[in-house]
Amino acid sequence: MAKRFVKSREYKFHLSQEELSEIPIHAPLSKKQEMYTQEEDATIVVMGGAAASGKTQTSIHRIFLRAMNDPHYVCTVLRHNKNALTQGGSFWETIRQEWEPYGVSFNGISNVARFPNGAFVKLHYIDNNKSDFQSMQCSMHIEEGAELGIQESDVVYLISRLRGKSKYKPQLTITCNPEKDSYMRSWLEKGGYLTEDGFPKKEMDGKTTYFLQKNGAIEFFQTRKEIEDLYGKETSTFALPFVFISGNVDDNPYILKHDPQYRFNLLNMERVEKEKLYDGNWLASSTAEGYAKREYFREIALSDIPLGLPTMRAWDFAASKPSEASPNPDASVGIKCSYDKSTGDFYILDMVKLKDRSAVVEQALIKAAKDDGTGVYVSIPVDPGAAGKHSSDLRKARLMSEGSKVVLSKTRGSKLSRAEPFLLALQEGKVHILKDVFDQETYTNIENFTGKRNKFFDDEIDSLSDCYNNLVKGNLIPSIKLPNKDNARLRSLGGSTLL
Structure with missing residues (x-):
């Protein structure tokens, strides 16, 4: 079979060599x-x-x-x-x-x-x-x-x-x-x-x-x-x-x-x-949007936290999953903290954070309470209106049936006034945190909190504010341990903790 040769066409540019030399x-x-x-x-x-x-x-x-x-x-x-x-x-x-x-x-x-x-x-x-x-x-x-x-x-x-x-x-x-x-x-x-x-x-x-x-x-x-x-x-x-x-x-x-x-x-x-x-530093920021900075949080080890301090996990709730219409909704956040009244030091121990539907959020609430144990208080926010009161009462009843100590935190006043005591403690160097408790998004949200509506979320700062205010007030009733001989009377009272 004879080979067929096809002459290739030479590509000719639309400009002359002289014109090309000027480009x-x-x-x-x-x-x-x-x-x-x-x-x-x-x-x-x-x-x-x-x-x-x-x-x-x-x-x-x-x-x-x-x-x-x-x-x-x-x-x-x-x-x-x-x-x-x-x-x-x-x-x-x-x-x-x-x-x-x-x-x-x-x-x-x-x-x-x-x-x-x-x-x-x-x-x-x-x-x-x-x-x-x-x-x-x-x-x-x-x-x-x-x-x-x-x-x-x-x-x-x-x-x-x-x-x-x-x-x-x-x-x-x-x-x-x-x-x-x-x-x-x-x-x-x-x-x-x-x-x-x-x-x-x-x-x-x-x-x-x-x-x-x-x-x-x-x-x-x-x-x-x-x-x-x-x-x-x-x-x-x-x-x-x-x-x-x-x-x-x-x-x-x-x-x-x-x-x-x-x-x-x-x-x-x-x-x-x-x-x-010039240097390409991704942590450098010339803005001062809020009252908090990441460097204000003093990172410590678990062994540096005193034992026996009153401890609470405070929640701020949302109930939305990421979707195409809302790819980054508010989060449900539960932050666990302890407070040392003798020194004024506030310790951030753990955070549960999720963006999901109501049923999953409720499961996370109960699981966190069980994992923390009955010695840790649980703060539930009470939103204004009858619906908010009814929702918080239901959560309280369910948690108490599991043996948890529940505090209802009314969301009165502006967000900034609620957050002010915590922010002052933070600026004074009284806030300590365990390593890796907060992710970058959390620090970013806290740093950009101004008390006014902006593109950042206030879920974490609301949780921290309720936790700080409740622990610092000192109105929490500690667990009362009774001797064994009083077990019968204790059972008639409904448990080992008096509220």
Whole structure:
């Protein structure tokens, strides 16, 4: 059978060589930028950690290379606010200036950039709008992915949309500056990319870890073997490779050459701003939204807590599960604390926290009371109105039938006035906490409590306030232990504890 030879057509660019010579060459200018541009193995790639590291420009170059080399490449670029992507000097304006000479066409109505080979890039927004992405099959890029308006649940959903026909692996790339209250900080901490002080670990730069969503929770592992040992081999195959590449202005030679004043300004900012924007510290915060700070809580060991102190677990209730309509509802919180009247020291011992339906919350209430034992008081809030009183009475009756000592805490006055005694003790250094009792979300909520409605939750501060106020008042009746000869009379009274 004779071989058939087909003469290949030479690709002819629409510009002459002379015209091409006038187009600026865009390329990575540092090791960090090159690492980010060439990363192909990870499913989730995060670049950032400080200002002016060239994150946006390198992202544009990264997308351009893939689109030019593959007609099947599709990428959606996202930000919390779409206007931030399209206004003057934005991502949209930058790609128009840089890509138009290469024959890329732009539709300003749909915000789509289409390459001559058929590849295209679309700009959109991310704001609790999962339905917009249900049929998407593409890579995705999030600009300023640590913005507080961007929820973890939205980003996790986008990961499930990573697919397509491109020869390039579908990836989610994210650029960001440090934001203490962002989900991204939690991810980087879990992945081991940050020091205890919040700075990027140099030895972890560009190192692959493994991202796993298991039973709704996000977990990180250093190797697939760790996942296999914990959850089995099949589960380990579903973990996604994750890479964080830190960078600051020193990783951007263009700024160092053409705008050295910018680096000088970063170095001479106030300490907190310098740590955040130059050093990339994810714990740095220039805001003072509330009356509490994480560092006010004095972490101690269990052996440092005196024995025999009056102890209470105070509850604040909610009854909503996370859903698509409400991905991050209020939580039901029960915090156990002790108080030393002789010193004024307040000890935080344990926290139960869940976001679930009423039946599950009630089960958690009873279980916590049983685990704590009858020596620990249980504080139940009494909400205004007949319905609130009826609900609290039912809980009290059920707990007392299990042998618990119950205190009803009326929710009178403003939240701030109720919290003031606890906040003053916290500022005075009188509040101690066992390690790992509070998660990052809890600290964030407490730090941002102002007594006024905002985007943060007050579940934890309400629980702490009731616990502190009840224990400090000293009106609790202790358990009375009677000698054995009085057991018959004791049984007639209904138990070993008098209320």
